[in-house]
Amino acid sequence: MKSLAELAAIRDKMKDKVVLREGSSQIRVVVGMATCGIAAGARPVLSAFVEGINNAGLSANVTVTQTGCIGICQYEPVVEIYEADKEKVTYVKMTPEKAAEVIERHLKGGKVVEEYIIK
Amino acid sequence: MKELSLNILDIAENSVKAKATEINIEICETADSLSFSISDNGKGMPPDFLKQVTNPFTTTRTTRPVGLGIPLLKLAAEQTGGSFEITSRHFKDFPETHGTTTSASFFKNHIDSVPLGNIVETVVTLIQCNPDIELVFVHKTDEKTVSLDTKELRAVLKDVPLNSIEVILWIKEYLNEQYSQ
Numbered sequence: 001m002k003s004l005a006e007l008a009a010i011r012d013k014m015k016d017k018v019v020l021r022e023g024s025s026q027i028r029v030v031v032g033m034a035t036c037g038i039a040a041g042a043r044p045v046l047s048a049f050v051e052g053i054n055n056a057g058l059s060a061n062v063t064v065t066q067t068g069c070i071g072i073c074q075y076e077p078v079v080e081i082y083e084a085d086k087e088k089v090t091y092v093k094m095t096p097e098k099a100a101e102v103i104e105r106h107l108k109g110g111k112v113v114e115e116y117i118i119k
Numbered sequence: 120m121k122e123l124s125l126n127i128l129d130i131a132e133n134s135v136k137a138k139a140t141e142i143n144i145e146i147c148e149t150a151d152s153l154s155f156s157i158s159d160n161g162k163g164m165p166p167d168f169l170k171q172v173t174n175p176f177t178t179t180r181t182t183r184p185v186g187l188g189i190p191l192l193k194l195a196a197e198q199t200g201g202s203f204e205i206t207s208r209h210f211k212d213f214p215e216t217h218g219t220t221t222s223a224s225f226f227k228n229h230i231d232s233v234p235l236g237n238i239v240e241t242v243v244t245l246i247q248c249n250p251d252i253e254l255v256f257v258h259k260t261d262e263k264t265v266s267l268d269t270k271e272l273r274a275v276l277k278d279v280p281l282n283s284i285e286v287i288l289w290i291k292e293y294l295n296e297q298y299s300q
Contacts, residue, residue: 002293007275010286014279033248035188038129039120043237043244050247050287059284066248068136 027062027107029053032078034069040076041095048096049079052103062107075118081106092118120191122236123153123225128244129188130157130221135249136179137161137219142245146238146258153235154201154224163209163217172205192223199229239294242267243287250282265297 031037031046049064070078075092079102082088089112091102098116105113120126127144134142139159146155164172171177173193178186193203201224210217225232242256246269253273258265267290269281276286 002289002296004271004275007272007286007289010283010289011276011279014283014285033128033132033244035129035132035186035191038125038132039187039191043125043128043240046244046247047240050284054284054288063282064247068132 026084028082029062029064029107030067030080030082031064032068032070032076032080033066034073036069036073037076037078040073042077044096045077045079045094045099048099049103052100053107056103056108058103058107072118090118091116120195121233123155123195123233124236124238124241126188126192126195126223127155127157127238128241130192131159131241131245133179133188133221134159134161134219135245135252137163139218139252141253141255143255144242144257146235148235148258148260150261151226151228152201152224153227154222156220156222158218158220160218163213163219164207165209165211169205169207173203189221192221195233196223196225198231199226201225239291239298242294243291246290247282247287250280263297263300265294267294 029049031042031049033042033046046064046066053059053062053064067080072078072092077094079091079094079099080088081091089106091098091113094116102113102116105111120129131142131144134157137159139161141160143158144155146153168177172189175187175190189205196203203223205219205221207219208217238258242254245252245254252269254267254269256267272281272286272290279286
């Protein structure tokens with residue numbers, strides 16, 4: 001059974017990491033979560049990114065967050081990737097399976113997955 | 120929307136947009152009915168906007184003149200024979216007690232009734248994306264009550280953000296355990 005004591009242990013373990021995180025280079029994965037995104041399946045995509053990034057050992061320098069409607073509702077779920085000194089990459093019509101591929105090839109491998117982007 | 124939990128996520132996103140610092144999600148379920156309410160302390164809506172808010176051609180989005188979130192939820196509730204209500208206190212008229220409450224009720228046995236779906240994923244997604252908002256989640260059924268209050272978690276976590284992956288995974292399991300008990 002999960003207890004608050006367990007959460008306190010997580011806090012103690014995390015203290016050092018928080019400091020480390022502030023200094024490290026950040027990549028932001030931003031999922032469109034307006035009505036259009038949610039209806040098209042953004043929630044499982046976001047969840048796939050959160051868990052996949054953790055499993056790939058990338059959670060120290062990749063954060064996952066949300067945005068509203070960016071105006072291309074017909075291409076939802078839309079995921080934007082922001083990286084310092086690089087142009088924003090916009091992935092469209094995402095699924096949890098495509099998310100796994102983007103984590104592997106883009107976030108881990110550093111190569112944009114051209115098949116899934118919109119220019 | 121294929122699950123009511125997606126409608127709940129969508130309505131809670133309105134609270135986020137209204138700059139709420141606290142969101143309450145309460146679900147009450149019996150054998151044949153389900154009702155939920157989402158209330159926040161966001162900036163609220165002016166009376167004229169509130170009157171129009173179930174109209175699909177009313178929206179706060181700037182990219183398109185259509186907003187389907189609230190009309191979709193109203194339709195989902197009413198087509199099961201249930202009801203929908205939204206009340207709001209705009210910050211200009213209610214500087215201390217502003218906020219919005221959206222409630223909907225459903226008859227689960229109606230042929231057009233949609234299942235609640237993965238509500239845990241809705242709660243976790245909201246916390247992942249809005250770690251600074253206080254979220255109170257309560258789901259009552261005839262057998263049990265599942266609940267989560269981020270204020271309690273924050274008191275333990277102190278400076279550690281709620282959307283740290285370790286914490287997110289803990290929250291997910293904490294809720295899943297309550298459901299499976």
